[in-house]
Amino acid sequence: FDLFTAAFFGQLIESADPATPCLPGNLEFAEAILDATMLLVPMLQSPVEMLKDRVGVESADARLLRDKFSVTMEHASGLVRSFVERWEAGELNKYEQASYLRAALDRRLKNEHVTEEALVGISFILLAASVDT
Numbered sequence: 001f002d003l004f005t006a007a008f009f010g011q012l013i014e015s016a017d018p019a020t021p022c023l024p025g026n027l028e029f030a031e032a033i034l035d036a037t038m039l040l041v042p043m044l045q046s047p048v049e050m051l052k053d054r055v056g057v058e059s060a061d062a063r064l065l066r067d068k069f070s071v072t073m074e075h076a077s078g079l080v081r082s083f084v085e086r087w088e089a090g091e092l093n094k095y096e097q098a099s100y101l102r103a104a105l106d107r108r109l110k111n112e113h114v115t116e117e118a119l120v121g122i123s124f125i126l127l128a129a130s131v132d133t
Contacts, residue, residue: 010099
């Protein structure tokens with residue numbers, strides 16, 4: 001997670017070391033992703049969960065999973081939107097200037113088909129995957 005955010009956002013969040021300060025939102029994000037993963041795997045293997053889903057019934061686990069994903073999507077969205085605002089204002093630090101997201105934003109200037117929402121979605125998927133690696 002730390003390595004990914006360093007490369008993608010150019011931000012050193014230091015969440016791997018409990019002795020260093022870390023923004024609470026980053027730890028909350030990581031914990032929510034881990035919780036969601038623990039919920040999702042058994043749900044995908046449960047015929048009862050699949051049946052409930054097909055008939056439009058939301059189980060308590062499905063509701064909790066939705067809530068966890070909502071928390072994580074809000075966090076990813078906030079990270080990207082904050083980065084974009086600072087990029088537009090010319091306020092990125094030297095690490096952020098060298099990040100993948102800054103390069104993606106520069107490419108977006110040339111290709112208006114890449115929306116901010118697409119960047120948020122990509123960021124969410126990659127951030128979620130990075131927690132488990």
